[in-house]
Amino acid sequence: MALASINGLDSAVSNSKNGIAPAAGGGGVSDLRSEFLQMMVAQINNQDPLNPLDGTQYVTQLAQFSMVEGIEQMKMQAQQQATLLDTLQVLGSTSLMGKKVTVPVQSISLASAESLSGTIPVPAGTEQLSLEVYDQSGQRVHQQEWRNPAGDQDFSLAELPAGEYEFKVVASRKGESLSLSPHMARTVEKVSLPAGGGDIMLGLAGVGQMSLFQVTEFGQS
Template identity: 35%
Template sequence: MTNVNNSADFWAKYGIDNKQAAAKAADKASNDPNAMGQTEFLELMMAQLENQDPLSPQDNTEFIAQLAQFSSVEGIQSMNTSVNSLVDSFKSSQALQASALVGRKVQIDGNASMMKDGEGMSGAFTLPEGSRDVEAYITDSTGKVVKELDMTGYRQSDGSYPAGKVPFEWDGMDADGNPLPAGTYSVSANASINGVPTALASNVNVNVDSVTMGTGGQITLNLAGYGSVGLSDVKEFH
């Protein structure tokens, strides 16, 4: 808002001998005694014109500059209000979209996941060009191998595997077909790349338990048995 200066120098500068006319405009300002709105500014301007010395009128250049300055301030305030409103709307929309992820799975970098009874585990491996002899294993929290995953379904006719992401899925059973108890399980895979055994990068699909919105608008996903990650850490939504 534009500040009102009540000093004698201010009134003398604009040739206003009768302060009452201008004070009437200032009294209509908001609860802040130093704030002036558009209506008050126009009333003060009219008081200035009515009370100026006819023999020494207000300089047009300075007068126009006052109007331009006030208009600029009002425009900036209006723009700030619009931008803040837009930011608030964006944050609300983002929070609403993120809350819809609760109960769903997201894919993140990693190799461990909390398995619920009868649920199993899923994710993907990233295979470089020319990958061969791909092997993948599921291990329990002690590091014991409980199941070898069959990846031969992705093998091409020349024995190589396609470059890129190759999905995997485990049904929660051990090698003998017995269901394993709920808990944290890990997946690992390796392949022969140009004859060199190489560990493969993996992603796992994890349940979203809840969503947290920070004071700065940051969205954090709280994942079952994994911890918290930002939206930017999510590779895929399922």
């Protein structure tokens, strides 16, 4: 049996490195290595005694398989760690139920009368900052302005009746207008993980679904 009969395994090793599964077996690198060892033993048993094969060829092939197997194991470990991290995030997020988190809010729906407060992150160099609040009919119910604000600005609104409200925040600097979102603390009512994967979603009172990664501050209930 000629040495060329096992050279086709080089392409199989290359395919394994590129994430292409072998055509048969279904066990990935482990099955491929087992198949190679069987072929190697058969080839040694059937080699020409007068023209023995070069053992370095086998050593090279085995080294390639060991490298590929090591890469596959590292990939599996990385996937397991990612799954564990996702699970820990979900378990940790359930502890947020009933607690308040601070998130950027552009609109809010109040089921009952409520006084609102929050903070506006102000970009450096802002010369003028304005906050306007509109009800569901488009009527402006609150307006507030700051001249040369230094740092983030807190705001508070008198009790608003139940309904839907929209916030419009504009920062002006060097003739440029920037639209901002006020940050407000809202109660977590639900924690969910999309069936297709993705960010952990928080159901926030009056705000709706929002990604956990949009939270800027965690507070108490």
